[in-house]
Amino acid sequence: MHALNLQAKPLSLADRLADLAVDALIDEADLSPKPALVDRRGNGAHTDLHLGLMHASALSLWPAFKEMAEAAVEIGEVDSTLREAIGRIGREGEQAMLTTTNGVNTHRGAIWALGLLVTAAAMEPKSTSANAVSLRAARLALLDDRHAPKPLSHGAQVALRYGARGAREEAQLGFPSVLQRGLPQLKRSRANGHGEQNARLDALLAIMTDLADTCVLYRAGEEGLQAMQLGAQAVLDAGGSASLSGRRRLHELDQQLIALNASPGGAADLLAATLLLDRIERDGILQGAF
Ligand SMILES: CC(C)(COP(=O)(O)OP(=O)(O)OC[C@H]1O[C@@H](n2cnc3c(N)ncnc32)[C@H](O)[C@@H]1O)[C@@H](O)C(=O)NCCC(=O)NCCS
Numbered sequence: 001m002h003a004l005n006l007q008a009k010p011l012s013l014a015d016r017l018a019d020l021a022v023d024a025l026i027d028e029a030d031l032s033p034k035p036a037l038v039d040r041r042g043n044g045a046h047t048d049l050h051l052g053l054m055h056a057s058a059l060s061l062w063p064a065f066k067e068m069a070e071a072a073v074e075i076g077e078v079d080s081t082l083r084e085a086i087g088r089i090g091r092e093g094e095q096a097m098l099t100t101t102n103g104v105n106t107h108r109g110a111i112w113a114l115g116l117l118v119t120a121a122a123m124e125p126k127s128t129s130a131n132a133v134s135l136r137a138a139r140l141a142l143l144d145d146r147h148a149p150k151p152l153s154h155g156a157q158v159a160l161r162y163g164a165r166g167a168r169e170e171a172q173l174g175f176p177s178v179l180q181r182g183l184p185q186l187k188r189s190r191a192n193g194h195g196e197q198n199a200r201l202d203a204l205l206a207i208m209t210d211l212a213d214t215c216v217l218y219r220a221g222e223e224g225l226q227a228m229q230l231g232a233q234a235v236l237d238a239g240g241s242a243s244l245s246g247r248r249r250l251h252e253l254d255q256q257l258i259a260l261n262a263s264p265g266g267a268a269d270l271l272a273a274t275l276l277l278d279r280i281e282r283d284g285i286l287q288g289a290f
């Protein structure tokens with residue numbers, strides 16, 4: 001007679017990466033107080049988003065992230081076959097998101113950024129430094145996807161109008177806002193003993209200091225973008241989220257951006273990308289199992 005096998009089946013690489021991506025999205029949504037974004041306190045500058053919707057949307061993307069990682073393992077190199085496979089999976093993921101949210105765009109930018117990073121990590125699970133993963137993601141983002149529709153999205157409209165570098169270019173450049181702003185600030189604030197939540201808020205602010213966030217440009221123009229960048233810098237200069245004067249500045253920034261309707265959704269996506277890369281670098285299961 002066989003003894004009942006109660007040992008859990010080991011997670012596949014794709015399962016694990018999908019878990020890490022969804023965790024990063026949920027941690028981003030929960031992080032509070034974020035300026036003008038949906039968080040535990042409320043909806044920020046958004047009328048059609050709320051925290052429950054962000055959670056449901058994040059969970060609806062798990063199968064798409066898993067499928068992207070599986071395609072990366074199967075195809076194994078940065079080429080147009082892989083680019084077009086993840087393009088198709090990304091569009092299906094976007095449909096799953098829209099079905100879950102009743103048509104509200106909760107995570108379009110995140111599917112793009114985190115999808116590329118999950119794919120890039122799955123291709124070479126032994127090479128998981130943030131630099132190496134972002135570089136492979138950038139090489140993928142530079143390839144053309146013949147089947148991608150080219151709609152005049154909000155991002156495309158403001159990119160044309162203001163000559164801004166949007167989500168596509170950020171990925172094609174290897175996520176400079178994450179590698180040069182978000183991750184170094186996350187590590188610095190942790191090293192200074194500021195606590196994990198404050199370190200994440202500081203990382204978001206560091207991204208906001210320099211990003212041409214097309215969500216902000218679309219909603220609030222150049223005035224909104226300038227308020228976002230200067231206000232985020234002022235919080236960091238005042239000592240960051242862990243300090244009393246930094247917190248006061250953060251509260252002012254929240255009020256100011258809400259008044260301008262300037263929600264930094266692109267920066268929020270890039271914070272999720274920062275949290276994902278940080279996890280991929282440190283993940284014991286990923287490191288040990290593959
Ligand atoms: C590449 C995308 C994000 C194009 O976005 P576009 O610039 O046309 O604007 P759109 O208004 O649709 O979305 C912008 C999204 O990006 C985020 N964002 C805004 N500014 C920035 C920025 N500077 N950097 C990064 N992300 C940003 C926002 O949160 C927003 O949700 C995407 O919509 C797309 O075309 N995806 C293709 C589908 C695909 O190939 N998927 C597979 C990849 S895994």
Ligand SMILES: Nc1ncnc2c1ncn2[C@@H]1O[C@H](COP(=O)(O)OP(=O)(O)OP(=O)(O)O)[C@@H](O)[C@H]1O
Pocket residue numbers: 028029036037038039044046048049054105106107108109110154155215218219263264265266268269
């Ligand atoms: N916590 C968050 N709060 C708000 N937005 C977020 C958050 N996290 C990520 N985002 C990003 O912000 C984007 C939402 O911005 P926005 O509402 O301007 O989108 P849109 O579809 O371009 O505009 P609209 O809602 O006017 O149709 C989402 O695609 C998502 O990627």
